[in-house]
Amino acid sequence: MQDFQYWRRKSESYLRNNVNSVQYRQKIIEDLRKFINFDAYCCTMIDTQMHFSIGAVTEQSIENIHQQLMSLEYGSEDANNYRYLVESGQYIGRLSDVSIQCVRYKEVLEPHGYSDEIRAALMFQGQCYGFLTLFKKTENVQPFFQDAEVEQVRILMPIMGEALKRFHQTIIEERLPTEAEQSGIIILNTDLHILSTNMKASQLLVLLRDNEGLLDWQLPKPIQAICANLQANRTNTDNSLLVPIHNKGYITIQGSALMTADLQQQIAIVLNEASPKEMLTFLLTAYHLTPREQDVIVEIMKGMATKDIAHNLGISSYTVQDHLKLVFQKVDVRDRNELIWKLFTRFNE
Numbered sequence: 084m085q086d087f088q089y090w091r092r093k094s095e096s097y098l099r100n101n102v103n104s105v106q107y108r109q110k111i112i113e114d115l116r117k118f119i120n121f122d123a124y125c126c127t128m129i130d131t132q133m134h135f136s137i138g139a140v141t142e143q144s145i146e147n148i149h150q151q152l153m154s155l156e157y158g159s160e161d162a163n164n165y166r167y168l169v170e171s172g173q174y175i176g177r178l179s180d181v182s183i184q185c186v187r188y189k190e191v192l193e194p195h196g197y198s199d200e201i202r203a204a205l206m207f208q209g210q211c212y213g214f215l216t217l218f219k220k221t222e223n224v225q226p227f228f229q230d231a232e233v234e235q236v237r238i239l240m241p242i243m244g245e246a247l248k249r250f251h252q253t254i255i256e257e258r259l260p261t262e263a264e265q266s267g268i269i270i271l272n273t274d275l276h277i278l279s280t281n282m283k284a285s286q287l288l289v290l291l292r293d294n295e296g297l298l299d300w301q302l303p304k305p306i307q308a309i310c311a312n313l314q315a316n317r318t319n320t321d322n323s324l325l326v327p328i329h330n331k332g333y334i335t336i337q338g339s340a341l342m343t344a345d346l347q348q349q350i351a352i353v354l355n356e357a358s359p360k361e362m363l364t365f366l367l368t369a370y371h372l373t374p375r376e377q378d379v380i381v382e383i384m385k386g387m388a389t390k391d392i393a394h395n396l397g398i399s400s401y402t403v404q405d406h407l408k409l410v411f412q413k414v415d416v417r418d419r420n421e422l423i424w425k426l427f428t429r430f431n432e
Contacts, residue, residue: 376406
């Protein structure tokens, strides 16, 4: 077993070498194989609010059952559900501790030859940035994860969580190479087979698949997550995701449940480049702006003068100026006009 400092050095080394998020996760998992005996894996970055996948690296054998696993994740209260692991503060769970009563084991994993699973929520400073799942097969010489293997994952969790936070908040300056005038539209049946799509959706699907290293018939994980959530009848929840595409830009994904004239259920997925409003919300966090600094920016977006901002926020004009100096430094701009352009106006172009 390797200690915290070992994994810290490994993680920092990969980050210094400017690997992207997918490469980082693959390299960490390769290192983890030296110390834990597992047969398959899935490691996903998530939207920190809804805990939906925004891109995963996945062993091919798990790709074949991933939609079944995701359907159970959103459609049942199964043991070691990731939302439960996060909200309960447990953060890590071993399948063999609960497998007798676990629907996931009986209906999906056991029929496909899997005997055990470790699920770990990749936390940092109280926020979850990803999920790591390791699997063992029945044919493995050690078909169940040992306590020491669980502890090794537990040591690694906050280090991966911190790294994924960096990737999650990395600001991509590029714009997506697609036509902005139309939306991408995909229609899927209940088995999540694509029934129809327009040209823009086809273009954006290519980017989403490339982002996860998927084949051209595989459905990207963010779309799977939204569909699974809709099929769980959670129609009152927000079904919109902002997905960063390395060196390309940001895609927003929205989903809605449909019903045909002959009462057949379908799912509509709408893909777009992120809107100015969506990017502003993202960038306020990505630039590590404090809640008060964000308040100041909101007032600036309204065109308020310094004295009006001070009055509205109940602070002095000098304090407003201090906040603005820090905001300019963080966003790397010189004045208010540059600030508004960098956070908002350029996404209207």
